[in-house]
Amino acid sequence: MEEAIVRKKKIFSGIQPSGELTLGSYMGAIRNWNALQSEYDCVYCIVDLHAITVRQDPAQLRRRCLTQLAQYVACGLDPEKCILFIQSHVPEHTELSWILGCYTQFGELSRMTQFKQKSQQHADNITAGLFTYPVLMASDILLYQADAVPVGADQKQHVELCRDIAQRFNGVYGDVFTLPEPLIPQVGARIMSLSNPANKMSKSEPDGCVNLLDKPEDIRRKFKRAVTDSETVVRFDPESKPGVSNLLTIYAAATGKTITDAETEFVAGGYGNFKAAVGDAVIELFRPIREESERLLSDKAYLEGLYRLGAERAHVIAQKTLRKVHKKLGFLPR
């Protein structure tokens, strides 16, 4: 009897090395990356080309890329199961980006929420790179023919644009690209800032942001100061209690409990106890990651070997897609 050949689904995602990895990027993305790696063909990237859309200090960027790789591994991403690499090491990303830019509308890019926000934040440096950033992101995803892209809620719009670009290209040239779906977690898709729960937790607001490598005392202090409200009831209600709801989400995601169970657990005891318990849960979640990252960072040769091998493996896949694209476009073979 003939066996059906089942193609393993392909996954691609990346994080910018523009700061430390945060609780937000862990809950929104990395946790899901981990869960997917045993079942699918996963490619995870450190997107340094994206990071330079705003100014970076060269020495710091170098250090952050290596630290981020160590953290990927320390979080449980297994280099035997998935491909881990650095975006600038695989030149096909920028090559395909130019091509896809010729299939993307100015109007589409103008509508991107992240562009609008970042061009406000960096009003003195609104570069073409910041504007065309989603095209590079589409290239990342399409080069690996990804079926799904595990990201937090803020990246959904970019994945949808990627899909539109792919569909447009396929419409002209036939089935070149797989159409990707965003994969957004049920809990933790949008972790809010601890100091201002109306905003997303992000590296640009350090007070409200918890980093994977923060010392336990710093994590404890940040949670202790977390903004809540003038009531005393621990209840999940993102509209009228954004601070408390965010803390409940973090607690549920960190412990694997449901939000309802978490509400019951803190029904008595006030906000002080509650905030301390959420802080402790995050400290325990990150402790092994921090310790393993530190251990890995002391072995630079291992990390270098890892990213070189990752780039080689990624390049093989990326090259195949780019060749196909060149052929479809009518470029003469080299």
Ligand code: TYM
């Ligand atoms: P970046 O580097 O801003 O964030 C990395 C990932 O973490 C998620 N995330 C969050 N999730 C929940 N709550 C938060 N507060 C939070 N903050 C960040 C993001 O949704 C993201 O999944 N453009 C991307 C990087 C990128 C990429 C790609 C992603 C480049 N190419 C291809 C997927 C596929 C970005 O800036 O993510």
